[in-house]
Amino acid sequence: MRPRSLTRQAGAIKLNSLGARIVLFFVALLVIVQGLGAFLVIQANSQIARDTIDQELEQGERVFKQLLAQNQARLEQGAGILSADFAFRQAIASNDTGTVLSVLRNHGARVGANVMTLASLQNAVRADTLDAARVGKPFAYPDLIRLASVEGKASSIVNREGKLYQLVVVPVLAPDPIAWVGLAFEVDDRVAKDLNQLTGLEVSFASWTQLGSWQLHASTLPAPLREGMLAAFSGDEALGAQVREVELGGEEYETRVTPLESRPDKRIVAILQKPLLIGLAPFKRISASFFWLTAAGLVFLVAGSLAIARSITRPVHRLAEAAHSVQQGDYTRHVLVEHRDEIGQLAVSFNHMLDGIVSREKEILRLAYEDGLTGLPNRSMFNEQLGQAVRTAKRGEAPVTVLLFDMDRFKTINDTLGHPVGDQALREVGLRVRKALRDSDVVARLGGDEFAVLLATGNAGNARVVAEKIHKALEEPFVIAGQTMDMAASIGIAHYPEHGDDPNALLRAADVAMYEAKRTKARFAVYDPSHDMRRQEFLTMLGELRRAVEAGELVLHYQPKMSLAEDRVTSVEALVRWRHPMRGFVQPADFIPFAEQTGYISAITRWVLRRAIEQCGVWERSGLRIRMCVNISARDLQGGDELITQVSAALQAAELPAGMLCLEITESALMEDPLSAQSTLRRLRDLGVATSIDDYGTGYSSLAYIKQLAVNELKIDRAFVGGMEADRSNAAIVRSTIELGHNLGLTVVAEGVETEHELAELRRFGCDEAQGYFFARPMPAPALERWLSGARDKTLGPRSDVLGEA
């Protein structure tokens, strides 16, 4: 299942992707760190700003107090000079009310006093330039007079009917004090403004009124802000905190309150302020820079981490896509290696892995479709190619031809010379056949010694040519590991579409044809439906054969063997016949090879052995002493123990001496498994049973090999005997075989003697025994008995059965 994210382009970073996580992480990190930093910096900055402002306020306050004191000193000085003025004193001393008031106004104006008050030494108001009603009443600030009487002058900020004044009290000296004069200078916005210009602070003057609220007398603040400030102070009579923040018109003001007059009933304060904004301004600029720096950093960070994320995810994505391609079976897409970083290394490893997979897959394919021994295509590959050829042929109606062949007697090579030699031989076969055919022809080894050829463009005629080519290629003897051997193949040929329209049918047809070739000992056979029918018969035969043994459908016929020296019957060969209930007598050639192939031969052999020995025993007891010869197959020979057991059991049952039994084994059967054959033969000899090599001359066995075998007898194949008249070389073979057999101490028997000439020749060659139609056909036991009794008096002659004494 392909991850959905892979279907998207690597460019689009998704929220849950690695890239997005990287970006998110870094952005979050920056935001947190910068945010925290900004928070701390702003916190610190605002604290620093506040502290700075506080310091400035404190300094301002000191300056303010200094200025106030200087102002006061200046006023006091002025007042002192004024009071010392002779004319002034003279006028005061005149005690004339009008004059006094006039001089007060006049001299007050000189020093800029707003109100002038004259008080007697007894603290009674004598004159007041603002309020005549005060005359005669006690002076409002007796403590100032008290102070002035000691210090010579006194001053204070006072609240007089809603206005603030700097009141200076000095004596009128003549030269002893004769009166007190009070000079009041109003503290108004102008004063505040002057102080503001000198201190740089917002200056306000306020007093606590009897109504229980603060009243603002003078201020540098614009009118709208004054209300706000009074509101901020409202109700706070004590003005507990000396330093505080007051918000005025949306701006924070660091505020410091300086008491000017702190008598309980006359609380007067100066309020000094500085906007926090001024202190914060540089930090605001830094904050702005910080913000833009962070924003720029954020942009770069996002871009950078995107780039990094891409540089990670793009190759990873490529890897994933490449892996997906591999999953789809596309091994051609190598991953582009951009960097030699970890992912680059991964990509390199991936590419190596890809190469590994490709080579391994090739190897697997090779192993799957190639025969390891010969390097030719194997059965799977052949089937595939055949299927392909058939499909193509179906479209184009081109003929397809299959040739199937295996090596005759290949097992013998394997068994006698060993598997390595056998393998070498198969390799050689493959090489030769491959070399002999066109490249377009498919040559495959299907398994064992079975080979197949596919002629995709061939026709029936061509197939024969190819078959001949194969034969020709194998004609040359094989020399392997110093051994020279002949190889021959039986070739079955099948054509598409005549013999089958699918690969399986074609192969089966070729197989059937191959068996037909084997059966007929032809070089090759083209499939014919009749083969198939025979094959069909074989199949039904299998079932019938089982029944045949059990139902007693098998019978034994006996063919006499004549001793040429004695001119009498010395032994008979037991030959099995199948009396089929439907088909009548079935020839051994029609079911024995089949029984051998299927392994059913063992059951038949068992039956034959028992029956033949039994018959031999019967004859023995009736005084007919004839040795019984029984054919056994290669398979029987291989199952050595079973055979020995059966033989000894049957002999015992028939109360026969072992010497009355002779077992005949074909040369080819001996060659199939020479080792076990050797051992079984030896045991049979030990038992006392005679053994004979049947059909000698067909199996390529050397006499040297025969010598090693514990056999008593050699039977020359009928092909040689029957061919003696026509071919002198056959006669030579027979003669030399007889001689060699004798040299090895073996009895030599000639099979298939049909003519007098043959018999004469055999006699001449010194052959020991003969068998054939010239004497007698195989016949059932009663017939043989009759034949024996009838022949007893006959002389030997052509086509007359020869009787031998028991």
Add this chain to the structure above:
Amino acid sequence: MAMSRLVASLMVTVAFALPRAGCAGSIEAQVRDSQGKPLADAAVYAIPAAGAPDARGKTVPIEQVDREFVPYVTVLQTGTVATFPNRDPIMHHVYSFSPAKSFEIKLYSGKSPMQVAFDKPGVVTLGCNIHDWMIGYVLVVPTPYFAKTDASGSARLRDVPAGGYEVRAWHPQQRAGAAPVALALEPGAARPVAFTLEVAPHRAKYKPPLDRLKY
């Protein structure tokens, strides 16, 4: 010159007292402050119960020496004329705004350009308009019997004829006047009187030294 005037003045006094020498007594006054310390420059005067006529033709000099009034306290009888001879090389501007006698002698040097007759009893405070620290007192009393305490706080009123008197004491720094003492003076007797005055500490105004002024 000054000595001879002093002698002359004494001679006048003696001459005045002589006719009643046989029956005159004296008043021995002792003035202390509230701490019991002898008080100098206090005036002690006895006003005869029968009253006394103003002085006539009497002239008393009040000098300015080294930018001070000398004497610091002058006691004189009503009707006495005072002169203000300037003994300094600089000018002075003597004035008084006191109700008992208000006058002004504008800047002058040398001898007094005018005479001032003290015709009302009371305290006259003298000042100089160009030297703020200069201060002097003139106590004008309606009797010829008066004296000033010395450093030991004692004053003797001599040749006081026998009779009934109201004896008073006064001091420039006094906070309140002491109660007058009434007494009948026996002829030839020396009658002691004690006064205790509450005074403010005398604080002389700053007087710059001469050399610094360079005049």
